[in-house]
Amino acid sequence: TTQHPFYDEVHPAGVQTPPQRYCIFMTFDMTAGTTATDLQSLLARWSAASAQLMAARPVGQVRPTSDVGVGRDTGEALGLDAAGLTVTIGLGTGIFDHRFGLANRRPHLLNALPSLPSDNLDTASSDGDLSVQVCADDPQVCYHAVRNLARMARDVVQTRWTVMGFGRASAGKGQQTPRNLFGFKDGTRNISTPADFDRHVWARDAGWMTGGTYQVVRKIEMNIEIWDADRVSDQEHIFGRGKSEGQPLTGTAEHDTPRFAEKAKDGTAVIAPTSHIALAAHENNDGIKILRRSYNYTDGINRFGQLDAGLLFIAYLNDPGHFVRLQRKLGASDLMNEYIQHVGSGLFAVPPAPKRGHYVAEELFR
Numbered sequence: 067t068t069q070h071p072f073y074d075e076v077h078p079a080g081v082q083t084p085p086q087r088y089c090i091f092m093t094f095d096m097t098a099g100t101t102a103t104d105l106q107s108l109l110a111r112w113s114a115a116s117a118q119l120m121a122a123r124p125v126g127q128v129r130p131t132s133d134v135g136v137g138r139d140t141g142e143a144l145g146l147d148a149a150g151l152t153v154t155i156g157l158g159t160g161i162f163d164h165r166f167g168l169a170n171r172r173p174h175l176l177n178a179l180p181s182l183p184s185d186n187l188d189t190a191s192s193d194g195d196l197s198v199q200v201c202a203d204d205p206q207v208c209y210h211a212v213r214n215l216a217r218m219a220r221d222v223v224q225t226r227w228t229v230m231g232f233g234r235a236s237a238g239k240g241q242q243t244p245r246n247l248f249g250f251k252d253g254t255r256n257i258s259t260p261a262d263f264d265r266h267v268w269a270r271d272a273g274w275m276t277g278g279t280y281q282v283v284r285k286i287e288m289n290i291e292i293w294d295a296d297r298v299s300d301q302e303h304i305f306g307r308g309k310s311e312g313q314p315l316t317g318t319a320e321h322d323t324p325r326f327a328e329k330a331k332d333g334t335a336v337i338a339p340t341s342h343i344a345l346a347a348h349e350n351n352d353g354i355k356i357l358r359r360s361y362n363y364t365d366g367i368n369r370f371g372q373l374d375a376g377l378l379f380i381a382y383l384n385d386p387g388h389f390v391r392l393q394r395k396l397g398a399s400d401l402m403n404e405y406i407q408h409v410g411s412g413l414f415a416v417p418p419a420p421k422r423g424h425y426v427a428e429e430l431f432r
């Protein structure tokens with residue numbers, strides 16, 4: 067199966083990579099009293115381990131040579147192949163506060179997200195000093211990677227929040243468009259061309275961050291039981307797209323370009339101006355585009371006995387302000403708001419891929 071390189075790429079793994087089937091997203095806080103050297107050594111260890119894991123190798127011996135030894139790798143991925151694993155490491159705003167003496171190296175666009183209209187954020191599922199996005203086509207390979215990264219960092223970090231995603235809700239090059247838990251195709255008009263990646267995703271002229279990107283993560287709860295009671299024609303009105311084909315309501319095929327100005331006989335717009343796609347489309351936002359690389363998630367059943375599920379929304383973009391701008395509009399008038407709430411949030415700077423023999427964000431410590 068597929069193996070992706072960790073080293074010697076210009077851009078970080080797990081962004082332009084065609085979305086794998088599963089994703090575990092986890093954030094960590096540096097423990098009180100840790101130093102810049104602890105952070106540096108953690109990033110070096112995580113980088114070396116990520117390269118091993120992505121090559122389907124254990125991160126050390128599973129069976130120690132002595133009878134009193136503890137295993138280094140926990141073992142549950144032995145015999146499994148790489149399953150397209152990628153590890154993507156992000157740095158939160160906390161890394162650049164006073165603790166590590168790195169305040170003057172902060173990427174200039176890495177500012178805490180402002181509060182947004184749709185926010186109902188839970189601090190227990192928001193923020194973190196470091197983020198780890200692990201994606202693979204096998205959930206066991208995903209979990210093994212996250213577990214072992216967490217394990218080797220126990221001396222300097224504590225876990226903060228996590229979401230386990232399945233059923234990728236975005237398409238990469240050549241992939242069929244998958245569906246989110248509202249049953250609609252998701253990722254139809256996503257960034258796909260290298261020119262658009264250069265223009266909208268990769269950080270330019272950004273010093274040590276050049277070639278990296280920013281990661282915006284939102285845990286968005288979806289009230290799927292209420293949604294399922296809604297007429298499909300209303301659901302289509304909410305998105306501005308058909309449910310079966312995913313076509314814009316002004317077209318017949320999924321990839322037809324939506325015509326936002328088109329009017330019905332009664333004079334109203336065919337694609338409602340408050341539909342999700344009308345609000346989010348680049349035509350209506352000064353050309354802004356973001357890469358969406360989301361996954362579906364479920365947390366089982368909530369305290370009201372209802373299905374607890376939603377979208378692990380992950381976006382990559384070279385200016386987090388673009389997300390803020392879109393979300394201000396969506397949060398204010400998206401017809402979908404009745405059915406969703408944003409309960410978790412994080413913003414991270416994702417450095418470019420390291421060269422072999424080096425590690426993620428090494429330049430920060432020069």
Ligand code: HEM
Nearest residue numbers: 246250251252253254255286343346347348377392393406
């Ligand atoms: C498009 C679902 C949240 C930005 C779409 C589409 C669906 C969808 C079905 C149409 C197909 C496509 O082009 O991909 C959802 C769901 C969400 C959600 C279920 C939450 C539970 C968001 C958020 C943002 C966003 C938070 C950004 C702030 C976009 C953009 C498009 C889009 C930019 C493309 C619009 C176009 O160019 O036509 N979304 N979305 N979405 N969504 Fe979302």
